[in-house]
Amino acid sequence: MSLASEIREVAGRYPSSTSAVLPALRLAQQRYGWLSREAFEEVADALYLTPAYCMSVASFYDMFHLEPVGEHMVEVCTNVCCGIVNAQAVLEAFERELGIAPGETTSDGAVTLRAVECLGGCSTPTIVAVDHRYRQSVTPDDVPGIVEELRSG
Amino acid sequence: MAETTIGAEGTPLVLAGALEEPLRDLASYRAVGGYAQLEKARATSPHDVTEQLIQSNLRGRGGAFFPAGRKASFIPTPDKVAKPIYLTVNADESEPGTFKDREIMLRVPHRLIEGCLIAAHAISSKHVFIYIRGEYSAEYQVLEAARIEAEAAGLMGDVTMVVHRGAGAYICGEETALLESLEGKRGQPRSKPPFPAIQGLYASPTLINNVETIATVPKVLEVGPETFAEIGAPPDSTGTRVFCLSGNVVRPGAYEAPHGITARHLIYDIGGGIADGRELKAVMVGGSSFPVMVPSELDTALDANSLGQKGLFIGSGVVTAIDDRTCIVQFALRVAQFYMHESCGKCTPCRVGTRWLVQILRAVEDGSATDNDLETLLDVCDRIIGKCLCVLGDSAAMPVASCVTNFREEFRAHLEHGGCPLGADSSLAGLFAPVDQHSHTPVPQEVPV
Numbered sequence A: 001m002s003l004a005s006e007i008r009e010v011a012g013r014y015p016s017s018t019s020a021v022l023p024a025l026r027l028a029q030q031r032y033g034w035l036s037r038e039a040f041e042e043v044a045d046a047l048y049l050t051p052a053y054c055m056s057v058a059s060f061y062d063m064f065h066l067e068p069v070g071e072h073m074v075e076v077c078t079n080v081c082c083g084i085v086n087a088q089a090v091l092e093a094f095e096r097e098l099g100i101a102p103g104e105t106t107s108d109g110a111v112t113l114r115a116v117e118c119l120g121g122c123s124t125p126t127i128v129a130v131d132h133r134y135r136q137s138v139t140p141d142d143v144p145g146i147v148e149e150l151r152s153g
Numbered sequence B: 001m002a003e004t005t006i007g008a009e010g011t012p013l014v015l016a017g018a019l020e021e022p023l024r025d026l027a028s029y030r031a032v033g034g035y036a037q038l039e040k041a042r043a044t045s046p047h048d049v050t051e052q053l054i055q056s057n058l059r060g061r062g063g064a065f066f067p068a069g070r071k072a073s074f075i076p077t078p079d080k081v082a083k084p085i086y087l088t089v090n091a092d093e094s095e096p097g098t099f100k101d102r103e104i105m106l107r108v109p110h111r112l113i114e115g116c117l118i119a120a121h122a123i124s125s126k127h128v129f130i131y132i133r134g135e136y137s138a139e140y141q142v143l144e145a146a147r148i149e150a151e152a153a154g155l156m157g158d159v160t161m162v163v164h165r166g167a168g169a170y171i172c173g174e175e176t177a178l179l180e181s182l183e184g185k186r187g188q189p190r191s192k193p194p195f196p197a198i199q200g201l202y203a204s205p206t207l208i209n210n211v212e213t214i215a216t217v218p219k220v221l222e223v224g225p226e227t228f229a230e231i232g233a234p235p236d237s238t239g240t241r242v243f244c245l246s247g248n249v250v251r252p253g254a255y256e257a258p259h260g261i262t263a264r265h266l267i268y269d270i271g272g273g274i275a276d277g278r279e280l281k282a283v284m285v286g287g288s289s290f291p292v293m294v295p296s297e298l299d300t301a302l303d304a305n306s307l308g309q310k311g312l313f314i315g316s317g318v319v320t321a322i323d324d325r326t327c328i329v330q331f332a333l334r335v336a337q338f339y340m341h342e343s344c345g346k347c348t349p350c351r352v353g354t355r356w357l358v359q360i361l362r363a364v365e366d367g368s369a370t371d372n373d374l375e376t377l378l379d380v381c382d383r384i385i386g387k388c389l390c391v392l393g394d395s396a397a398m399p400v401a402s403c404v405t406n407f408r409e410e411f412r413a414h415l416e417h418g419g420c421p422l423g424a425d426s427s428l429a430g431l432f433a434p435v436d437q438h439s440h441t442p443v444p445q446e447v448p449v
């Protein structure tokens, strides 16, 4: 199915098609990895909006990528409940293992590392979302294994 | 990989039947009496259902503790409005320390759906939206699968239900920002009035409730409103809460217990006490948006009135134990950074004030501030609290002010010591806040082709 028809199908669930902007941007990002100018144009056309409007919405939300990102996404919670247990050590282990700082992508384009706010898994710190799946109770010792998994997978 | 610990004290309501294994499919939910209350509710008048909610004194579990039945009664009846009536469920759960709605959706998704359909009947709504935070993928899949199953079983009647995914913005948990976001806009709060009950989604009457509130509704009908009203700490804090216990405790987890158990009981008896033989220093109660509790207040009952007498809040049922390895200045700084990152920017005291809080706290933390700056910090808090369009501003200022007031000596010690006296031993030393990335988008050195 084309992106446009997928978007129109989703838009049909709402009383007003503008409500489908977030789902539409999500679909576009799933397809292309990030939201390019062209992606915004496709989304805008499918919903009868302007690309500028869609961009203004996308830029408000943390999960939309306005520039290219790595093939895999590693997001480490650094809010207080994980923080007071071991979040900083876990984040540093990822930095060492990947050779990049939070906010960066490895030079081969394989992995992007991000520090993020509370992911809603505070009783099993530290929470790391790997490609949007939660890993619970991650310790620095788990980090080499997770990176290995990503590099081989 | 450790799973979340789930437990209960007394008879669980929201998590009933799901403590051992999740009740994800329709058959297993039906086996514990699922959807029987929906049938019962649909056989009575909408007004009757609302009356039962009022009688039970079920209050909102999302943070504001507003009586759920009264809120439902504000929705005009269909004969009074020409517009559709909407029910919107708040599953945006992003308050630091909160993970109960996630457990409810993973363990008893059908109880949430049954609650939605009962609440929809109470306000004669045919359209339900569940706004779930964008980061919740597994939760979305479980909930959507349950919705499809319920629909296939003919349980929806003439009601349509859409599970709508957010995209990463704490402020979209604020009810009017949620509505804006659901309309396909940037998630910036609206000024109230008009309240959503009169002009909510697409300017139509809209009821908004938290996941836990709605998932409690079938149980209110099952045990009966009079019985429900006697559970917990009546008359105001009725029923149970799924408390979110986290931090430096031996057994963190989601524990359903009646309102009114003490923080001490939750942390020490249920949670096994402070981990690694450390001392308790402070407790984040309700969420990061509220003043912190100090150890001398541990015997306070976890209900709205008892907490209120101490200037504390029940919020979303958070109890995070903070031990003596934590620098309280760094804690306040990290909390302030969160609100600065999440401020929607619509009003000045919050947009600018949260930045000031972070700047001053940074200077205190590295020891470059002066005694005067502590007064300025409290002054900035004062200029934020009660002066913003939504409660996010207060949520930044209240915890910071309470840290300064309760731990003034520790703040001073940073100034005298020229930095954190705990040094690298502080559990929060050097903690990286995403706000420091200055960019919502990681940029690769070389764009891979």
Ligand SMILES: Cc1cc2nc3c(=O)[nH]c(=O)nc-3n(C[C@H](O)[C@H](O)[C@H](O)COP(=O)(O)O)c2cc1C
Pocket: B059, B060, B061, B062, B063, B064, B065, B066, B068, B090, B091, B092, B093, B094, B095, B170, B171, B172, B173, B174, B175, B176, B208, B209, B210, B211, B213, B214, B390, B391, B392, B395
């Ligand atoms: C900044 C901010 C964030 C909020 N986040 C949430 C949230 O994630 N989930 C929630 O249920 N309520 C949240 N609320 C409270 C909602 O505005 C609203 O009071 C609640 O959803 C109503 O449901 P209830 O009456 O069942 O609690 C938030 C409020 C503010 C000011």
Ligand code: SF4
Pocket: B171, B188, B189, B342, B343, B344, B345, B346, B347, B348, B350, B351, B388, B389, B390, B391, B392, B393
């Ligand atoms: S208080 Fe903050 S989050 Fe709320 S409307 Fe104002 S700027 Fe936006």
Ligand code: FES
Pocket: A077, A078, A079, A080, A081, A082, A083, A117, A118, A119, A120, A121, A122, A125, A126, A127, B096, B097, B098
């Ligand atoms: S603080 Fe890390 S998941 Fe909540």
